[in-house]
Amino acid sequence: MEVGMQTTAGIWWESTGEGEPVLLINGLGSCSASWFRVLPALRDYRVITFDNRGVGRTGHRPEPFDLATLASDAIAVLDAAGVTRAHVLGLSMGGLIAQEFALSHPDRVSSLMLVSTHAGIPHLTVAASAVATMAALPPGERSRALAPLLYVDQTPAAEIARDEEVASAIPTTSEGLRSQLVAAAPWDRYADLHQLAVPVLVLHGREDRLVPLSAGEKLAAAIPHSELVVVETAGHRLFTDQTTTAMDAIADFLARAA
Template sequence: MPYVVNEGARLYWREEGAGTPILLIMGLSFTHEMWFRVLPWITSRYRVILFDNRGMGRSDVPRGPYSIRQMARDARAVLDAAGVRAAHVIGASMGGMIAQEMALLCPERVLSLVLGCTTYSGVFGKWPHFGKRPRGMRWSRANRVEREDALAPLLYAAATPRERLEEDLRVRCQCSWTSRGFLNQFTGILLWNSYRRLPRIRVPTLVIHGEEDHLVPPRNGRIVASRIPGAQFQLIPQAGHILITDQPEACREVILRFLEQNGAAD
C-alpha cells in the first residue's frame, strides 16, 4: 500500500485510472472510501488520486490540532508522491476548504477546483440552528452505527432512498475512525478562514451545493463562488450535504461537464 510521510504523519494514498490527474479530498472524519460513488465514472476517464487526511482511515493520527493549511500541504505531498505536477482538485466539505487552501498555497499545482458542500470559514460561515440531539437514544451510550444513523437527517435530503443511506452507513462504519482524529480536524476547521483571500484564487472554479444542505447551508457556497473571480455556482435540487449520494447523476453531469470545459480531456 502506498504511503507518503509529511510533517510527522504517514498518509495513505492510492490511484486508479489513467489520463489527466484528478485529486479527490474528503471531508471531516470521512475516509477515501466514501468516494465510492464517484470512482466508477471518474476513473473511466481520468487518473484519480485519493487519500486519507491525517487523523482518519489508514493515515496516522498524530498530535493535533491539524490546520487546514497543514492538510493542504499533506495533499501537495500526495501529489509529489504520485509524481504529479498539477491536478484538477475536487474537495467535499472540509475537503473543499483544503482545496481552497491548496489553490492559495501552491496555485501552480491546481489546474481547476470543484468545491462541494463547503464554506469559507469555520467560525464565521453561515450555519444552521442546531436543535436537540436525536430523541430515543442516549448519545453517550450509542454505538457508531446508531450515531451515524441518527445524523442522517442532517446529512441527506428528505427524498433520498433509504437503501442509499444504508449503503453509505455500511461503508463509513467499516472505516477506521478515532475521536482524537475527529477533534483535531474539527479544531482546524474552526480556526480557518479564507474569506478575504478568496479573490486571489485564479483557477477555473465550480462551486456545487445541495439545495437541502442542513449542515452547511447553500448560502455558504454562494458566498464562496461570489468571492472567487469567474467562479460558477450550481445548486443541486433535492440534495443535502452528501449530495453525491442524494443526486449522483446530477453531480456526475455537472462535474464532468466542468472538467471537460477546463481542459481535463479523457
C-alpha cells in the same frame, strides 16, 4: 492500481486510472472509501485519493495540526504520485483544504471543484457545536444522529445504509474527528479568495441542512469567474442524493477545464 504510503507524514493514498490527474479531498471524518459513487464517472482521469490525518488508513495523529498542514499533506501526496498539477475536488471540510491548497500552491492546481462547502466556519451560519457534540458519540450512533443533516427526506434508506456500511469498515474515532474539527474551526481565508485564478466550480445541494446553500452562494460570490451549480432535491451528501446529476456537473466542468 498504484498504491503508496507517503512516509514523511504517514499519509495513505492511492492512484487509479490514466489521464489528467484529479485529486479528491475528503470531508470531516470521511476516508477515501467514501468516493465509491464518484469514481465510476471519473474513469477517463487519473484519480488520486488519500485519507486525511485523523481518519481511515492514515489514522489519528497525536500531534496537533491545522488546515495548512492538511493542505501540505495533499501536496505531499501529489509529490509522491509524481504529479505536478491536478484538478482538485474538495467535499465539505475537504473544500476548505482545497481552498487552502489552491491559495498556498496555485501552481499545483489546474482547476478547483468545491462541493457542499463554504468559506470557513466563521462565515457559516449553522452552529458547528452540534457536530462537535456528535463527535463524542460512537461511530454508529454518530452516523444516525448526523443523517437528518446530511440527506434529503427522499433519500432511500438503502442508500444511506450503504454509506454507513462503507464508513463503518474503517470507523473514525472520536479523537480523530475532534482533531479535524479543531483544525477547521479557526480557518478563514475569505479575504484571499479573489486571488483564485483557475476555473472554479461551486457545487451545492439546494436542501443542504448542514452547510446551507447561502454559504455556497457566498463562497461563489467571493471567487471571480466561479461557476455555481445548484443540485435540486439534494442535501449535504449530494453524491448520494443525486449521484448522476452531481457527477454530470463535475464531468461537464472537467471537460471544459481540461
